[in-house]
Amino acid sequence: MSGGMSFELTEDQQLIRQSVAELAAKFDDHYWMTKDQAHEFPREFYDAIAGGGWLGMTIPEEYGGHGLGITEATILAEEVARSGGGMNAASSIHMSIFGMQPVVVFGSDEMKAETLPRIVSGDLHVCFGVTEPTAGLDTSRITTFAKRDGSDYVVNGRKVWISKALESEKILLLTRTTPRDDTAKPTDGLTLFLTDIDRDHVDIRPITKMGRNAVSSNEVFIDDLRIPAEHRIGEEGKGFSYILHGLNPERMLIAAEALGIGRVALDRAVKYANERVVFDRPIGMNQGIQFPLADSLARLDAAELILRKATWLYDNGKSCGREANMAKYLCADAGFAAADRALQTHGGMGYSEEYNISRFFRESRLMKIAPVSQEMILNFLGSHVLGLPRSY
Numbered sequence: 070m071s072g073g074m075s076f077e078l079t080e081d082q083q084l085i086r087q088s089v090a091e092l093a094a095k096f097d098d099h100y101w102m103t104k105d106q107a108h109e110f111p112r113e114f115y116d117a118i119a120g121g122g123w124l125g126m127t128i129p130e131e132y133g134g135h136g137l138g139i140t141e142a143t144i145l146a147e148e149v150a151r152s153g154g155g156m157n158a159a160s161s162i163h164m165s166i167f168g169m170q171p172v173v174v175f176g177s178d179e180m181k182a183e184t185l186p187r188i189v190s191g192d193l194h195v196c197f198g199v200t201e202p203t204a205g206l207d208t209s210r211i212t213t214f215a216k217r218d219g220s221d222y223v224v225n226g227r228k229v230w231i232s233k234a235l236e237s238e239k240i241l242l243l244t245r246t247t248p249r250d251d252t253a254k255p256t257d258g259l260t261l262f263l264t265d266i267d268r269d270h271v272d273i274r275p276i277t278k279m280g281r282n283a284v285s286s287n288e289v290f291i292d293d294l295r296i297p298a299e300h301r302i303g304e305e306g307k308g309f310s311y312i313l314h315g316l317n318p319e320r321m322l323i324a325a326e327a328l329g330i331g332r333v334a335l336d337r338a339v340k341y342a343n344e345r346v347v348f349d350r351p352i353g354m355n356q357g358i359q360f361p362l363a364d365s366l367a368r369l370d371a372a373e374l375i376l377r378k379a380t381w382l383y384d385n386g387k388s389c390g391r392e393a394n395m396a397k398y399l400c401a402d403a404g405f406a407a408a409d410r411a412l413q414t415h416g417g418m419g420y421s422e423e424y425n426i427s428r429f430f431r432e433s434r435l436m437k438i439a440p441v442s443q444e445m446i447l448n449f450l451g452s453h454v455l456g457l458p459r460s461y
């Protein structure tokens with residue numbers, strides 16, 4: 070990375086952008102609409118991304134990956150979403166791209182050797198189990214409990230919204246190993262595992278949801294699931310800190326996905342606004358249509374800049390909490406606004422499924438809620454950056 074200020078991607082990064090865009094372009098609107106409507110995992114797309122070697126982008130080279138940074142990962146995520154694949158495409162590969170970070174950093178050598186090469190090849194699907202119905206965003210309140218029993222743990226509890234659980238062989242599972250009331254800090258006493266989803270002890274039920282239907286999100290009921298102690302990541306009781314480690318990069322990835330959807334929605338809106346003639350003029354000649362689109366362009370470009378700053382800081386080992394949170398907040402907002410305006414530009418056709426705009430609208434709405442809500446981002450900025458009192 071050069072010392073001076075630069076807004077240019079390196080040649081390698083530009084090549085990544087171009088190659089991913091070319092690959093993703095092979096999957097057209099019809100493909101994504103069909104998968105979304107059929108609630109079917111986009112296996113062909115996933116296999117193509119794996120076949121191109123992209124799943125291992127951030128996995129260390131010794132495990133078959135490319136050892137690249139979050140900058141490259143966000144370029145990939147943005148292009149995948151921007152291709153029109155949106156969140157259906159991005160969520161199908163999201164966990165492989167950076168979700169294994171707790172394993173990479175804190176996992177045992179055996180665990181890494183067993184799982185990371187399989188992530189790279191695309192053969193291993195993993196989901197991430199944190200959210201619980203009664204805990205919400207207050208992760209310290211989770212109650213799924215892992216009780217030590219000899220060389221195993223026995224787990225009981227319930228998770229909700231777990232994406233891709235239906236398609237996954239393993240789950241990165243956050244549990245409690247010490248009751249909240251018996252710990253010094255509420256976030257102590259949480260333990261993280263990477264373990265097999267044994268269907269005899271894990272019941273998975275898809276949730277009917279508003280969009281991104283090619284990738285399931287599920288209720289997960291865990292009933293006396295035995296987990297060998299070797300499946301624990303790092304030390305008992307430190308699971309929350311391991312998860313924290315991956316939160317900033319995850320926010321950046323989500324930001325990039327929101328940005329990608331915003332870009333594709335804007336492109337489609339511009340095309341339609343130039344072509345659609347009403348009252349003897351293209352509708353894009355009207356400032357009521359043109360200005361919101363121009364405004365979205367400015368907002369997407371500005372959001373991208375803070376994202377680029379965040380990824381640069383992270384890849385250069387500098388603290389990036391402020392920027393990562395802002396990037397998620399601003400990209401989610403700009404992405405959704407662009408999709409909403411694209412829908413308005415398309416008039417009645419925006420509301421139909423034919424133009425895919427309604428799919429972008431439904432999918433871009435998600436990033437204002439998950440994996441962390443806009444309110445929690447403002448809470449972080451308000452209390453951690455500005456020094457205001459906490460509400461959480």
Ligand SMILES: Cc1cc2nc3c(=O)[nH]c(=O)nc-3n(C[C@H](O)[C@H](O)[C@H](O)COP(=O)(O)OP(=O)(O)OC[C@H]3O[C@@H](n4cnc5c(N)ncnc54)[C@H](O)[C@@H]3O)c2cc1C
Binds near residue numbers: 229439460
């Ligand atoms: C499609 C989808 C996929 C998902 N995939 C996964 C997954 O793979 N794994 C996983 O673990 N989870 C997943 N989630 C869960 C997601 O991370 C949570 O939905 C999200 O973190 C919000 O938590 P909650 O739904 O419990 O909201 P709640 O905690 O119930 O919050 C409800 C609302 O209250 C607001 N609120 C709460 N407290 C405060 C406060 N102090 N100040 C201001 N506002 C506040 C929140 O911002 C939110 O708007 C997914 C969710 C969705 C919708």
